[in-house]
Amino acid sequence: MERFLHGRTALVTGSTSGIGLAIARALAAAGARVAINGLGTAAQIDAALASVAAAGGEARHVDADLRDPGAIAAMMATVQDAGALDVLVNCAGIQHAAPLAEQPASRWDDILAINLSAAFHTMQQALPGMAARGYGRVVNIASVHGLVASRDKAPYVASKFGLVGLSKVAALEYAAAGSRDTGGVTVNCVCPGWVETPLIEPQIQAHRNGGDRDKGVRALLEEKQPSLRMSLPEDIAAMVVWLCRPEAHNLTGTALPMDGGWTAQ
Ligand code: NAD
Helix, strand or coil: CCCCCCCCEEEECCCCCHHHHHHHHHHHHCCCEEEECCCCCHHHHHHHHHHHHHHCCCEEECCCCCCCHHHHHHHHHHHHHCCCCCEEEECCCCCCCCCHHHCCHHHHHHHHHHHHHHHHHHHHHHHHHHHHHCEEEEEEECCHHHCCCCCCCHHHHHHHHHHHHHHHHHHHHHCCCCCCCCCEEEEEEEEECCECCHHHHHHHHHCCCCCCHHHHHHHHHHHHCCCCCCECHHHHHHHHHHHCCHHHCCCCCCEEEECCCHHHC
């Protein structure tokens, strides 16, 4: 792997597990110093740090419950005190599938706070410095559910549509920052369909209908994803790394589906 991010610093929220952890590893392999964030036991966080370091970079964990704007401000100060933040990936996210009438208000609040408001707070604190230095990449991990809806996911879909809109506004405001030589400042969303991570396990189990786990996976895919195969976290990570490349300087304000044809229908 070409280490084109050597000397750059990255923060990936929600990177103690799943897609975020794969992104942290891929950025480290591309040479970045990576700050990971996310919940977990000390052992889980240590294992995540070790795997990012093994991928080839310096890694640290920055603690913050992203429901708390004060904790986000402290996290951003810690990361930016240690050096300029060049790459910000907002990946933390939670889900709660239930009909609208049965969604607890507290779940709505948590999903909006983690999936959407946290990205507003991190971007607000990261983008001015990126613009001043002429290079910056914000990649927000939205979802196909930032582009189309599914039933039983009111707070999740609302948060992901919001994240796509927020990213487009930021892309416009920072489009002219920097130059082709410095790399510019871009803001994009990646919109995955089904990806094999712990987040979707409850939905796989709910689709088993008395069969095994494979039956649950098949049922989920047949419902929405024409490729009939899930993505791996590493597939999403490869797209994020590419968005950080210098030649991606003019790719901004987009919401890129990686969904096996889900949103082509
Ligand atoms: P995951 O459950 O494996 O990881 C979620 C991460 O978010 C974990 O590191 C967790 O600790 C962190 N997190 C949760 N609550 C937090 C909080 N309060 N404060 C700080 N961190 C918190 O899930 P994943 O599948 O890797 O999902 C990552 C992102 O990708 C999410 O935004 C999700 O919506 C999105 N996504 C996932 C899929 C999929 O099929 N797995 C599809 C589309 C989009």
